[in-house]
Amino acid sequence: MKIDDTTLSIGTLRARPGSKVSGTVHADLSTLAVDIPVTVLNGSRPGPRVVITAGVHGGEFTPIEAAARLARLLEPGEVRGQVVICPVANPPAVYQGRLNVSPVDGVNINRVFPGDPDGSPTQRLADWLFTHLIDGADVYIDLHCGGIDQVLRDFVGYRLTGDQGLDKATAELARSCGVEDVILGLTPDGGNSHAAAARRGVCAVLVEVGELGQRDAATAGRRVDGLLQALRHLGVLDSEDSAPSPIREWVWTAGVTAQATGLWYPEFAAGGDVAAGGLLGRIVDPADGTEHPVHAPAAGRIFYGMHGLTVAAGAELAAIAAPWDHEHSDQNLGQAIGSPAFQIPGLGVPALDTPPTERRQVP
Numbered sequence: 001m002k003i004d005d006t007t008l009s010i011g012t013l014r015a016r017p018g019s020k021v022s023g024t025v026h027a028d029l030s031t032l033a034v035d036i037p038v039t040v041l042n043g044s045r046p047g048p049r050v051v052i053t054a055g056v057h058g059g060e061f062t063p064i065e066a067a068a069r070l071a072r073l074l075e076p077g078e079v080r081g082q083v084v085i086c087p088v089a090n091p092p093a094v095y096q097g098r099l100n101v102s103p104v105d106g107v108n109i110n111r112v113f114p115g116d117p118d119g120s121p122t123q124r125l126a127d128w129l130f131t132h133l134i135d136g137a138d139v140y141i142d143l144h145c146g147g148i149d150q151v152l153r154d155f156v157g158y159r160l161t162g163d164q165g166l167d168k169a170t171a172e173l174a175r176s177c178g179v180e181d182v183i184l185g186l187t188p189d190g191g192n193s194h195a196a197a198a199r200r201g202v203c204a205v206l207v208e209v210g211e212l213g214q215r216d217a218a219t220a221g222r223r224v225d226g227l228l229q230a231l232r233h234l235g236v237l238d239s240e241d242s243a244p245s246p247i248r249e250w251v252w253t254a255g256v257t258a259q260a261t262g263l264w265y266p267e268f269a270a271g272g273d274v275a276a277g278g279l280l281g282r283i284v285d286p287a288d289g290t291e292h293p294v295h296a297p298a299a300g301r302i303f304y305g306m307h308g309l310t311v312a313a314g315a316e317l318a319a320i321a322a323p324w325d326h327e328h329s330d331q332n333l334g335q336a337i338g339s340p341a342f343q344i345p346g347l348g349v350p351a352l353d354t355p356p357t358e359r360r361q362v363p
């Protein structure tokens, strides 16, 4: 992304002030070549630069639909600042694999940001996306949902960075997205695009709406409405005098990964509550019927989880969050970090032979 005088360029796309340009940006990554659809709205009035991505993962349909709809809906005359929308950030995973991992190299791109220009094809794509779209944004919104085999209760996620001004602005953005549950992670660690952006000082949120490969118009419409609310909050669009809806705040307490390969029989629903040690389900070996029970390492609410029948060792089975009390955040923080189970879900798969204490993500 490049501002040359007042023209915003991404690859070969160039948007002058007061214009909207949509097209395909070709990224030649040497071991991978991809065509990435991008819409650039360059407002003629000053304002923040907002970047919205969807299709970072394959098999997550409603975010792609919502981003494409928003790109059609917005007009440059109504925009202050710039809005860049990329509805399909990871074309191989979206069009071929329809999975979290890319069929090109088996890498989950949302575990390797900011990427590596000399790495695997997916690491190179992460670097391209980070360099050309995300870095240089004031605000970054990454749209996801539960994949084809994942149940999910809608939430907005963000990470604390320790920069109080940035953390406050990000918390306010998270509250403006029209989603009732907001979940924070206590560190900006890991290869998620929103975490890597936060480490770079970008006000960044992850928005998760929808589940199980659904593509219904109502869910996509709900997401577009939420994005419009966020753009009003940011001053990109004219605000309407409506009070923001109340939200509930949570903190991630545990991510649960499969310790065995086999058939997965979950015993929870997205949005369900679980006690520490409570049974989440069983993995059954189809060869000999051996059962591996899976227990919750921490109490809380399950915000997303695997509901496909087949799982491999290391697959993420469930993500748990507990209520967050801003008033007593120091105490909360101490308790959460003191918990042996504490882990931000989705940071990547720890090596299964690593002792549990070394798998903890917070020092």
Ligand SMILES: [Zn+2]
Pocket: 056, 057, 060, 144, 145
């Ligand atoms: Zn995703």
